[in-house]
Amino acid sequence: MGLNVVQKILRDHLVEGDLVPGKEIAIRIDQTLYQDATGTMAAMEFEAMGVPRVRTEFSVIYIDHKTIQMGFEDADDHTYLRTFAAKYGVYLSKPGNGICHQVHLERYGKPGKTLLGSDSHTPTGGGIGMIAIGAGGLDVSAAMAGLPFYLTCPKVYGVHLTGKLSKWVSAKDVILKLLSILSTKGNVGWMVEYFGPGVKTLTVPERATITNMGAELGVTSSVFPSDDTTKAFLKAQRREQDWVELLPDPDAQYDRVIEINLSELEPLVAVPHSPDNVVTVRDIQGKMVDQVCIGSCTNSSYRDLMVVAKVAKAWVDKYDKGFATHLDVVVGPGSKQVVRQIDSEGVLDYLLEAGIRLEENACGFCIGMGQAPKNDAVSVRTNNRNFYGRSGTLSAGIYLVSPETAVACGLTGVITDPRDLETQYGIEYPQIQIPEGFIIDDKMVLPPAEDPSAVEVYKGPNIVPPEPSEAMPLSLNGEVTIKVGDKITTDHIMPAGQRLKYRSNVPKYAEFVFESVDSTFSGRALKNKEQGVHNIIVGGESYGQGSSREHAALCPMYLGVKAVVAKSIERIHRGNLVNFGILPLYFADPDDYDKVDQNDKITIPNVRKALIEDTGELVMKDYTKNIDIPLTFNLSERERKIVLLGGMLNVAKEFGGKSFKEIEIKK
Numbered sequence: 001m002g003l004n005v006v007q008k009i010l011r012d013h014l015v016e017g018d019l020v021p022g023k024e025i026a027i028r029i030d031q032t033l034y035q036d037a038t039g040t041m042a043a044m045e046f047e048a049m050g051v052p053r054v055r056t057e058f059s060v061i062y063i064d065h066k067t068i069q070m071g072f073e074d075a076d077d078h079t080y081l082r083t084f085a086a087k088y089g090v091y092l093s094k095p096g097n098g099i100c101h102q103v104h105l106e107r108y109g110k111p112g113k114t115l116l117g118s119d120s121h122t123p124t125g126g127g128i129g130m131i132a133i134g135a136g137g138l139d140v141s142a143a144m145a146g147l148p149f150y151l152t153c154p155k156v157y158g159v160h161l162t163g164k165l166s167k168w169v170s171a172k173d174v175i176l177k178l179l180s181i182l183s184t185k186g187n188v189g190w191m192v193e194y195f196g197p198g199v200k201t202l203t204v205p206e207r208a209t210i211t212n213m214g215a216e217l218g219v220t221s222s223v224f225p226s227d228d229t230t231k232a233f234l235k236a237q238r239r240e241q242d243w244v245e246l247l248p249d250p251d252a253q254y255d256r257v258i259e260i261n262l263s264e265l266e267p268l269v270a271v272p273h274s275p276d277n278v279v280t281v282r283d284i285q286g287k288m289v290d291q292v293c294i295g296s297c298t299n300s301s302y303r304d305l306m307v308v309a310k311v312a313k314a315w316v317d318k319y320d321k322g323f324a325t326h327l328d329v330v331v332g333p334g335s336k337q338v339v340r341q342i343d344s345e346g347v348l349d350y351l352l353e354a355g356i357r358l359e360e361n362a363c364g365f366c367i368g369m370g371q372a373p374k375n376d377a378v379s380v381r382t383n384n385r386n387f388y389g390r391s392g393t394l395s396a397g398i399y400l401v402s403p404e405t406a407v408a409c410g411l412t413g414v415i416t417d418p419r420d421l422e423t424q425y426g427i428e429y430p431q432i433q434i435p436e437g438f439i440i441d442d443k444m445v446l447p448p449a450e451d452p453s454a455v456e457v458y459k460g461p462n463i464v465p466p467e468p469s470e471a472m473p474l475s476l477n478g479e480v481t482i483k484v485g486d487k488i489t490t491d492h493i494m495p496a497g498q499r500l501k502y503r504s505n506v507p508k509y510a511e512f513v514f515e516s517v518d519s520t521f522s523g524r525a526l527k528n529k530e531q532g533v534h535n536i537i538v539g540g541e542s543y544g545q546g547s548s549r550e551h552a553a554l555c556p557m558y559l560g561v562k563a564v565v566a567k568s569i570e571r572i573h574r575g576n577l578v579n580f581g582i583l584p585l586y587f588a589d590p591d592d593y594d595k596v597d598q599n600d601k602i603t604i605p606n607v608r609k610a611l612i613e614d615t616g617e618l619v620m621k622d623y624t625k626n627i628d629i630p631l632t633f634n635l636s637e638r639e640r641k642i643v644l645l646g647g648m649l650n651v652a653k654e655f656g657g658k659s660f661k662e663i664e665i666k667k
């Protein structure tokens with residue numbers, strides 16, 4: 001039987017297990033990335049592993065998230081990461097060089113390779129034909145230390161692309177369409193592969209927009225084949241030597257095929273507060289817009305900004321006015337290369353003339369680092385997440401759209417289908433060619449030090465190494481400290497924005513766990529911990545979706561959370577829970593979720609025994625309701641050992657260097 005692209009790359013990197021969907025496998029990781037918001041904790045974890053230099057082909061840290069620097073904390077973190085990188089053999093992309101995924105695609109991604117990144121949008125690299133996976137920092141650090149990465153061998157959705165995008169419709173509309181089909185739930189354990197005649201009509205940056213936002217589906221990764229278009233892109237980056245062809249075999253199979261005819265797509269929008277609340281732009285047209293933000297790792301490439309700039313210029317020339325006067329249009333370019341390229345073509349000026357606010361080449365508004373909109377705002381954005389509260393303004397609603405729709409809304413001041421720019425306003429759709437040669441300038445990427453012993457790693461007062469937690473007790477005795485609903489994201493669990501500066505300081509950051517849901521949680525949980533009461537979180541469907549931030553497990557661990565009981569838990573977060581010794585449990589009957597309430601007194605007897613014997617079953621005794629609720633767990637042998645020992649930090653401390661098979665667990 002022929003192989004698809006996912007199977008080919010996995011086969012070439014397999015170090016443990018068999019390629020049978022649903023089974024745990026381990027793969028070799030060629031490249032890794034950290035960014036500065038997850039990287040400091042991950043770097044401390046790497047240091048704790050005691051490995052002198054990274055053992056990957058290429059490892060890099062990007063400083064792109066925490067660039068506002070109000071106070072010393074972020075700058076302290078940057079200095080820590082710069083000195084850490086120099087010492088341990090890691091490249092460092094300085095702030096101002098660009099957003100991790102955009103820069104990685106331009107300069108370092110390679111078809112056929114594996115990339116593991118401590119950021120959930122790492123799959124952007126799939127646009128260039130690599131298997132790029134987001135994971136918790138600890139997993140990435142382990143890969144840097146030369147260990148394989150463990151994952152569930154995926155099933156593969158084959159998305160069969162036919163036709164060609166119409167004018168004013170772009171890659172963002174493709175992935176919004178797929179989100180409307182598959183939703184953000186229920187795709188754990190899957191990867192997406194795009195195939196069919198429509199593939200060649202999409203440029204690499206467009207493919208990357210699609211694989212980037214595959215993260216919102218909850219799949220492990222998304223990948224395009226590597227073809228002549230990939231080759232042309234790499235050539236324009238003066239990296240033709242990195243190209244290899246990688247196509248599915250003609251008789252390749254997929255576990256489920258989804259048809260998308262590009263010619264039939266129309267402009268789409270994800271309305272608040274979930275990326276799968278997708279409607280057509282027409283459905284909501286005319287709504288007053290208060291803010292437009294263009295950028296983020298999803299839509300900040302040369303192509304995207306060129307479209308926006310050229311449309312804005314045509315409007316200014318025709319109507320002698322710029323963006324609507326009652327709103328701000330913020331543009332955050334993806335990288336220094338993008339800005340220099342559009343500037344060299346005189347196009348940056350089109351944007352400035354139309355009246356944008358130019359942001360730094362960084363995550364910026366996407367992670368709530370500035371540009372919080374006004375109360376109750378309708379904020380139209382080209383990024384990938386519209387989670388509640390993420391913009392920094394709880395009452396605002398974020399509408400996720402393509403750059404075409406964003407610029408149309410900015411010019412008219414109301415939600416506008418970009419096709420109307422042509423039919424009603426006489427603006428032509430600009431055709432953008434990818435340049436034959438991009439401006440290459442890697443001066444802001446620092447190579448590691450040649451003499452590591454000469455580098456002293458800087459740790460300021462904001463850098464507080466994480467403390468391991470205690471081993472899993474015989475039984476859990478405590479309470480449901482919080483009960484939350486469906487689709488709780490890691491942004492709900494651990495807010496970013498203004499709180500990002502505490503990423504390196506767990507005791508401080510832990511004060512904000514569930515801040516936007518219930519600001520009393522942290523205090524209550526800590527009090528329980530001090531009194532020996534185990535904290536249990538009860539969640540609904542798709543608990544922990546979104547960001548890879550391991551702090552959403554690490555900080556609850558610090559507060560004494562021992563288990564999460566949910567209807568379903570997303571992949572990256574589930575991995576992080578295990579890594580930090582928190583037991584992921586499921587309701588055997590999802591309807592039992594309704595029977596439990598916050599503050600119920602709970603016991604889960606014989607947890608250690610069940611984990612050691614791998615029974616897959618436990619019972620939650622609810623003393624407040626006087627009922628027994630059956631639970632299930634589904635952990636590999638390796639994962640059971642990690643949970644029993646109280647998390648990977650303990651494993652590293654006590655058994656550093658041993659393989660999991662050799663580790664013996666006390667009853």
Ligand code: MIC
Nearest residue numbers: 037038119120121547548549
């Ligand atoms: C995000 O988009 O939420 C982030 C910020 O990039 C995160 C990582 C983080 O929380 O630092 C992600 O997607 O993993």
Ligand code: SF4
Nearest residue numbers: 121296297363366367
């Ligand atoms: Fe940065 Fe936003 Fe991309 Fe996350 S999704 S990496 S915050 S630009």
